[in-house]
Amino acid sequence: MPIQALIFDMDGVLVDSEPLHLEAYSRYIASHGKPYGKSHNSQFLGRKDTEIAPLIIEQFELRISPEELIKGKDEIFFSLVRDQARPMPGSREVLCEAKKSGLKVALASSSKTSAIELIVGCLEIGHFFDHLVSGDEVPHGKPAPDIFTLTSKRLSVPAAECLVIEDTENGVRAAKSAGMLCLAVPCEATSHQDHSMADWKLASLKDFDLASLISDA
Numbered sequence: 001m002p003i004q005a006l007i008f009d010m011d012g013v014l015v016d017s018e019p020l021h022l023e024a025y026s027r028y029i030a031s032h033g034k035p036y037g038k039s040h041n042s043q044f045l046g047r048k049d050t051e052i053a054p055l056i057i058e059q060f061e062l063r064i065s066p067e068e069l070i071k072g073k074d075e076i077f078f079s080l081v082r083d084q085a086r087p088m089p090g091s092r093e094v095l096c097e098a099k100k101s102g103l104k105v106a107l108a109s110s111s112k113t114s115a116i117e118l119i120v121g122c123l124e125i126g127h128f129f130d131h132l133v134s135g136d137e138v139p140h141g142k143p144a145p146d147i148f149t150l151t152s153k154r155l156s157v158p159a160a161e162c163l164v165i166e167d168t169e170n171g172v173r174a175a176k177s178a179g180m181l182c183l184a185v186p187c188e189a190t191s192h193q194d195h196s197m198a199d200w201k202l203a204s205l206k207d208f209d210l211a212s213l214i215s216d217a
C-alpha cells in the first residue's frame with residue numbers, strides 16, 4: 001500500500017522534551033520528600049499523565065490526588081518548555097520534506113492539548129500539520145492504538161497507508177496495533193527500549209529519507 005500520510009509523535013521525536021518531563025516530575029515529587037529519577041521514569045515513557053499519575057502516587061505513597069500531581073508537574077513542565085524546548089536534530093528538515101511531498105501530515109501525542117499547543121508554538125511548527133491529536137481525545141493511551149486510529153480518521157487516510165514516526169516502545173506497539181507502518185527513531189531516553197516491532201529504525205531524523213521509505217513500503 002502506498003504511504004499517503006505521515007503521523008509524528010511529539011516528545012522525543014520532534015522536541016527534546018523527555019528530559020523536561022523527567023525534571024518536572026522529579027522536582028514536584030521531591031517537594032513531597034520522595035526521590036524520582038530516570039529509573040523510575042523509564043517505565044512511563046510514551047504514556048498519558050492521567051495514566052501515569054495514579055501509578056506514581058501508589059508507588060511513592062504520595063498523599064495527593066492524581067489531579068494535584070498532574071497540575072504541579074505541569075506548572076514546572078510548562079515553565080521548562082518555555083525556557084528550554086529545543087527541536088530534535090533533523091526534525092524541522094523532515095517536516096519541510098513531508099510538507100513539500102504533498103502527503104498529509106499529523107501530530108499524534110500522548111501529551112495533553114495545552115502542552116502540544118505550547119510546544120508547537122515555541123518551535124513554530126504548527127503550519128506543517130493538517131491535524132494535531134492529543135491524548136486528551138482518546139480513552140486509552142499508548143500502547144493502545146486509539147490515538148492513531150483517531151488520527152487516521154481525521155486525515156481520511158486508511159491505517160495501512162499511514163506511516164508513524166515514534167521514539168518509544170509503547171508508541172511503536174500502538175502504531176502496529178492500529179495497522180500502520182512505523183519508523184522508530186529512539187531518543188536518548190528511549191534508546192534502551194525494544195523497538196523490534198517497527199518496520200524501520202533510524203538513529204536520528206537526520207538520516208530520514210522519505211523517498212526511500214516510500215519506495216520500500
